[in-house]
Amino acid sequence: MIFETVVSTVSADGKPHLAPMGVRYRGDDVILMPFKPSATYDNIVGTGHAVLNLTTDVRVFAGCVTGRRDWPLVPAERIPGMRLQAALNHVELRLVEERADEQRPVLRMARVHAARHGDFAGFNRAQAAVIEGAVLVSRLHMLPAEKVREEIAYLQIAIDKTAGPDEHEAWRWLRSAIASHQAAMAVVRDATAIQKQAQKQTPEQKS
Ligand SMILES: Cc1cc2nc3c(=O)[nH]c(=O)nc-3n(C[C@H](O)[C@H](O)[C@H](O)COP(=O)(O)O)c2cc1C
Incomplete structure (x- = not known):
């Protein structure tokens, strides 16, 4: 199964970046498949970290693909990074394995920390x-x-x-x-x- 999330990363020079991304869960690990080239891929490989944000605020998804990427962020708790303020849950991730691919590498990320900030109201x-x-x-x-x-x-x-x-x-x-x-x-x-x-x-x- 693929779940649609928002992945927040930070560049080597500290600039935060948000991108909608489909993820798979493998046991406790999270599998990301960012296309190359992409800021998300560069940032994860550059810093070794990412934050998975689960949100029902779909303006973030639509915003990111229409040039509106400036959504309120707050610092992550256990990794150098930022999470989406509107996240119902967020999971702080560390890169543990990269399966190289010219177009779509597979990144296996381990959970470092997770926290809940809101309730899921149901499908809409x-x-x-x-x-x-x-x-x-x-x-x-x-x-x-x-x-x-x-x-x-x-x-x-x-x-x-x-x-x-x-x-x-x-x-x-x-x-x-x-x-x-x-x-x-x-x-x-x-x-x-x-x-x-x-x-x-x-x-x-x-x-
Ligand atoms: C719901 C949704 C899911 C997406 N899933 C992925 C994905 O799994 N991998 C990917 O590279 N891009 C995915 N995209 C497209 C990226 O969000 C978009 O191309 C983004 O700009 C990635 O490039 P960037 O990191 O340079 O911003 C998805 C877009 C949407 C709206």
Whole structure:
């Protein structure tokens, strides 16, 4: 099973970084698979530590994939690092093994410390829809526009039926990022069509 979390790391020069990340649990250990290149990978390998944040504040997921990474953090308790203030639970981790891979290394992390800060209120469909939407936004560059449109239309149902103000805000950020991406792609398409048309013209037509 994969669980969607927010991983906080700190760079070698002390700059905190947040990224949504799917994790697997193997016994007491936590398995992370950050893509390369990524700040999360560099920071974990550079410092040997990361913090796993479990939160239902889906604005953090949507925010991170739409350029809003500045979420309140507080210092971790037992490792050099920061945790998300909005975390219901956080787990402080130490890197114990790296399985190298050109694209997606596997990092096995041991638990150093865990703490609980809030209660889980239950599943909310709009929160799940925002997580799905954030995954779509993080992959916009490789997904066909039609697939994105269809999936967003389906996820919109859960937003309309079950969202609160935080989920609506997160959803607006995602929809706006998708609209900007699609507008940029339309400009590229138009420019390519004009270029092709110009290449087809005879020398007389061009003069
Ligand atoms: C729900 C969710 C899960 C994600 N899981 C992963 C993951 O397991 N590995 C990964 O590299 N990126 C994952 N991403 C994408 C990263 O959050 C995003 O690409 C991020 O910017 C990583 O690069 P960075 O560390 O340089 O910020 C996920 C995104 C979302 C929204």
